[in-house]
Amino acid sequence: MSETLTLSRGAPLSWETNPVLQVEHVFMRFGGLIAVNDLSFSVGRGDITALIGPNGAGKTTVFNCITGFYKPTQGMLRLQHAAGSTFLLERMPDFRISAKAKVARTFQNIRLFSGMTVLENLLVAQHNTLMVASGMTVLGVLGLPGYRNAEKRAIEKAKYWLEKTGLTLRADDPAGDLPYGAQRRLEIARAMCTEPELLCLDEPAAGLNPRESAELNALLLGIRETEKTSILLIEHDMSVVMEISDHVIVLEYGTKIADGTPTEVRNDPRVIAAYLGVDDEEIDLVEETLDEITEGTAT
Amino acid sequence: MAEATVKKHGPDLSAAVKDALLSGLIALGLFGPLVGLRTEQNIRNELVVQGRWGLLASVIAVIIVGRFLLLTLVWPAMAARKERVTPAEAPSPVRQTLSRWFAPASLIFLFLYPAIVVSLLGFQGSLKWVDNFGIQILIYVMLGWGLNIVVGLAGLLDLGYVAFYAVGAYSYALLSTHFGFSFWILLPMAGIFAALWGIMLGFPVLRLRGDYLAIVTLAFGEIIRLVLINWRDLTNGSSGISSIPKITLFGIKFDASPTGFAKMMDLPVSSAYYKIFLYYLILLLALLTAFVTIRLRKLPVGRAWEALREDEIACRSLGINTTNTKLTAFALGAMFAGFAGSFFAARQGFVSPESFTFMESAIIVAIVVLGGMGSMVGVALAAVAMIGGTELLRELAFLKTIFGDNFNPDQFRMLIFGLAMVGIMIWKPRGFVSSRQPTIFLAEKKAIAGTLVKEGHG
Secondary structure, three states: OHHHHHHHHOOOOHHHHOEEEEEEEEEEEEOOEEEEEEEEEEEEOOOEEEEEOOOOOOHHHHHHHHOOOOOOOEEEEEEEOOOOOEEEHHHOOHHHHHHOOOEEEOOOOOOOOOOOEHHHHHHHOOHHHHHHHOOOOHHHHHOOHHHHHHHHHHHHHHHHHHHHHOOHHHOOOEHHHOOHHHHHHHHHHHHHOOOOOEEEEEOOOOOOOHHHHHHHHHHHHHHHHHHOOEEEEEOOOHHHHHHHOOEEEEEEOOEEEEEEOHHHHHOOHHHHHHHHOOOHHHHHHHHHHHHHHHHHHHO | OHHHHHHHHOOOHHHHHHHHHHHHHHHHHHHHHHHHEEEEEOOOOOEEEEEOHHHHHHHHHHHHHHHHHHHHHHHHHHHHHHHHOOOOOOOOHHHHHHHHHHHHHHHHHHHHHHHHHHHHHHHHHHHHHHHHHHHHHHHHHHHHHHHHHHHHHOOOOOOOOHHHHHHHHHHHHHHHHHHOOOHHHHHHHHHHHHHHHHHHHHHHHOOOOHHHHHHHHHHHHHHHHHHHHHOHHHHOHHHOEOOOOOOOEOOEOOOOOOOOHHHHOOOOOOOHHHHHHHHHHHHHHHHHHHHHHHHHHOOHHHHHHHHHHHOHHHHHHOOOOHHHHHHHHHHHHHHHHHHHHHHHHHHHOOEOHHHHOHHHHHHHHHHHHHHOOOOHHHHHHHHHHHHHHHHHHHHHHHHHHHHOOOOOOHHHHHHHHHHHHHHHHHHOOOOOOOOEOOOOOOOOOOOEOOOOOOOOOO
């Protein structure tokens, strides 16, 4: 589908020329259920890419495949760092995807370490760096200065993200005590502390009020601006999707039905049909126009 | 119904009387046949029904009066207390200073304890208090602190912890009796062996969580015990290994020989010196456990353990190798059990599989849970309460003066102990110390309420 769209436009798209992640023909089957059906798309480097679709469309399944929590039944997920190294995510266990391929994620139902303080949450995120600094614990137990300096640097980085997410005053409070919106921001800060190449956000605006969504938009745009991190997000809140994303992919029943800029996607009749549904008498009409579009783009 | 009236208007006497009489009636129905009637065989082998009306009447009277008192006095008082307690009240300054000075003060007390006991009771009199109370409690403090790493920090419920204790004990017993190695060489070796067994247990159970993990670790503990019983060639079966060499202090033996400790120091011969030496040894071993645990909590591996207890999936999403993290927790916990085990073997001079039953594992888990998972001070307090408490309950002989000579207080020891445990769990459902101390802070160190801290799910 993306190929056809590209053809129709003539010039290649930014996410096709310089992708950070390429998903190629990914299938995910759970027994008889096909949750993701031959899905291919690219996430452009430095872009904010939104993955949208009705409930049960398979968005979170795609996320779980990218971050290694599921192994796709079939297909390839290629991640390319700006430095040039390439990782095949479908072959890596989940913790290595975060540690080596530098893909960080947040969760639809927030998963913080609720009994640990906000600062501790951000230090756990820097586990691998600190582990090396503590000489795999041995040097750390002896209390050598090398580890103490590394910990100071880790705290500085945590402070930086606390500042960015407006959580500095709550740094010593348990994460479980924070209000909902702050927990969402902390989860993003925690993911950013792993210094990701690609940040995957699973419904970051869910449950936020309009002001908090606006703050979230600013935070995400700031991350793209200063950290140059590519962002892939699942979202239902169209104010977030349409305002900040450069590229929108629409899924329905595990299949991609649209892929393009927010304006293109907004006017796509399939997307409108998938989201709003159509009246019985309109079905034929819509299908006719759809056929025309596909024929038109194919030829 | 009756409770509701109590809450609104205070004790309502007529309602309370009615309620109490109704309870009496129900009790009559229940206890009438059970308590009131008793069948006995007479000389002609006939069953004869006898009434025990006096006993029945007293049971019912107790229930009526008890119910009446509950309704009029106890419940209103409890409701009033609940209203008086304001939530989120800051702890009083007295309590704060108490909690700050508790750990150092008890440490000083522990170091002075043998001196205090000796000066009060003399060397011979101190034996019981140093050995049965001091050493015994400290062994369990050490085991509790070791298991605390696995259960309290990493949140992995291990019901077979005593297996590693057994590995340590048998390592020392076998290697010292067969090869004559000294305790000081075998102590670290026993720790390493136990840690290896910890990793061996850890690997197969990595994928298991919660109840399943608990069952498999329990089975592992039983396997070790059964191997010890049945591998007669090596372990001498259930008769155990005896005459295990004692520990020496830089080669100085604690016996009556001319080169022994008493002769060298020009002191009268007594077994108390050895006990006091053992006391300080186990105290130092326990403090080593505490020191390492406190240090590790502030290191990435310790934070990863706690994060694992809080949320394993989030851990993996942050690039933490949960396999290694779990294995280090198992290995370290097992290592401290191995140290304690080799000390146990040296102290007893005899080991047999009898000492490593499931009951021991259960007691250690109970110490960790009762103390408050993850809290060092809490676990130590719980060990004192559990082990010291059961030892103290042996001193119930005075009850004979009340209940007559036929009364056997030993039978009530475990009953009282069980009641006390139930009471504590009602009063402090998350253990003695439920709050968690953060490992690092920016501006102010605030304890984290126990309700927010997860218990782990394996």
